[in-house]
Amino acid sequence: MRVSVIGGSAVTDAEYERARTVGRLLGERGHDLVCGGRGGVMEAACRGVQETGGHAIGILPGGRGGANEYVDTAIATRIGNARNPLVVMNGDGVVAVDGGPGTLSEVGHALDFGRPVAGLGTHRVEGGGIDAGAVEHVDSPGAAVDYVERAVREG
Numbered sequence: 001m002r003v004s005v006i007g008g009s010a011v012t013d014a015e016y017e018r019a020r021t022v023g024r025l026l027g028e029r030g031h032d033l034v035c036g037g038r039g040g041v042m043e044a045a046c047r048g049v050q051e052t053g054g055h056a057i058g059i060l061p062g063g064r065g066g067a068n069e070y071v072d073t074a075i076a077t078r079i080g081n082a083r084n085p086l087v088v089m090n091g092d093g094v095v096a097v098d099g100g101p102g103t104l105s106e107v108g109h110a111l112d113f114g115r116p117v118a119g120l121g122t123h124r125v126e127g128g129g130i131d132a133g134a135v136e137h138v139d140s141p142g143a144a145v146d147y148v149e150r151a152v153r154e155g
Contacts, residue, residue, distance in 0.1 A: 001030075001031045001032075001092045001093070001149070001152060002031065002032045002033070002034050002057075002090060002091045002092055003026050003031050003032070003033060003034070003091050003092065003093050003094070003095060003145075003148055004033075004034045004035065004087055004088045004090065004091030004093070004094045004095070004106075004110070004115070005019065005022055005023065005026075005033055005034070005035045005041065005042070005045040005094075005095050005097065006035065006036070006041070006042075006087060006088065006094060006095070006096050006097070006099060006103050006106045006107070006110075007019060007040065007041025007042070007045075007096060007097035007098045007099045007103055007122070008040050008041055008097075008098045008099045008100055008103060009036075009038055009039045009040035009041070009042065009102075010039075010040055011040040011041055011044070011097075011098055015040075015041065015044075015097060015098045015121070016040070016041075016043075016044040017044070018044075018097055018120055018121075018141055019040075019041040019042075019044035019045045019048070019097045020044040020045065020047055020048040021048060021141040021142075022045055022048065022095050022097065022120070022141040022144060022145060023044065023045035023046060023047060023048025023049040023050075023051075023054075023056070024048035024049065024051055024052055025048075025141055025142060025145045026045075026048070026049050026054060026145060027048065027049040027050070027051065027052030027053065027054025028052050028054075029145065029149070030054075031054070032049075032054065032055045032056075032057060033045055033046065033049040033054065033055070033056045033057065034057045034059065034087060034090045034091045035056070035057070035058055035059070035087060036058065036059060036060070036061070036083070036084075036087050036102075037057075037058020037059060037060045037066070037067045037068060037071050037074060037075075038058070038060070038061075038066060038067070038068060039068055041097045041098060041099070042058065042068060043068040043069075043070060045097075046058065046068055046070035046071050047068075047070040049070075050070045050072070055072050055073070056070055056071050056072045056073070057071070057072065057073045057075065057090070058071035058073070058074050058075065059075045059077060059083050059086050059087050059090065060074060060075060060076055060077060060083070061077060061078075061079065061080045061081060061083050062076065062077075062078055062080075063076045063078065064076045081102055081105070084102060084105050084106045084109060085106075085109045085113075087106060088106050088109045088110040088113060088115055089109070089113055089115075091115065092115070092148075092152045093115055093116045093117070093118070093148035093149075093151060093152045094106070094107075094110040094115050094116065094117045094118070094148070095117075095118045095120065095141075095144045095145065095148060096117060096118070096119045096120065096122040096123070096135070097120045097121065097122060098120070098121050098122055099122050099123065103122060103123065104123045107119075107122065107123055107135060111134050111135075116136070116147065116148055116151030116152060117134065117135045117136065118135075118136050118137075118138050118143070118144035118145075118147040118148050119135045119136065119137045119138065119144075120137075120138060120139075120140075120141065120144050122135070122137075123135070124137065136151070
């Protein structure tokens with residue numbers, strides 16, 4: 001399975017470690033990771049998956065040279081943040097860690113594409129015609145990965 005990990009490019013040490021743990025768990029469980037390929041949550045998750053020998057795919061807003069050092073496969077788009085739908089579309093499920101407006105747009109795209117979303121300290125989406133339960137808010141990286149695995153398996 002492929003799991004998209006989304007989140008802020010500027011993070012605290014605690015957020016970095018949470019995202020790194022998500023990546024590590026994904027790698028240990030045999031999943032590929034898809035992300036935006038840059039810093040912060042994206043770098044941490046790629047680092048975690050790479051530590052297990054897993055595979056990290058970065059879908060970049062610019063050229064391949066903008067990828068963090070832990071991306072195995074860099075995909076250049078040169079379309080800026082318009083690449084956000086591609087990040088979530090290429091995962092079977094999504095884990096959102098922290099994040100700002102870009103992460104919020106990716107959460108919206110994930111819900112639109114019917115991808116299950118686990119949220120770790122990320123946006124709470126309520127009202128606006130979106131089921132408030134659409135983002136499964138969890139307290140740990142393990143719970144996030146468990147939720148996404150279960151939701152994808154159950155369809």
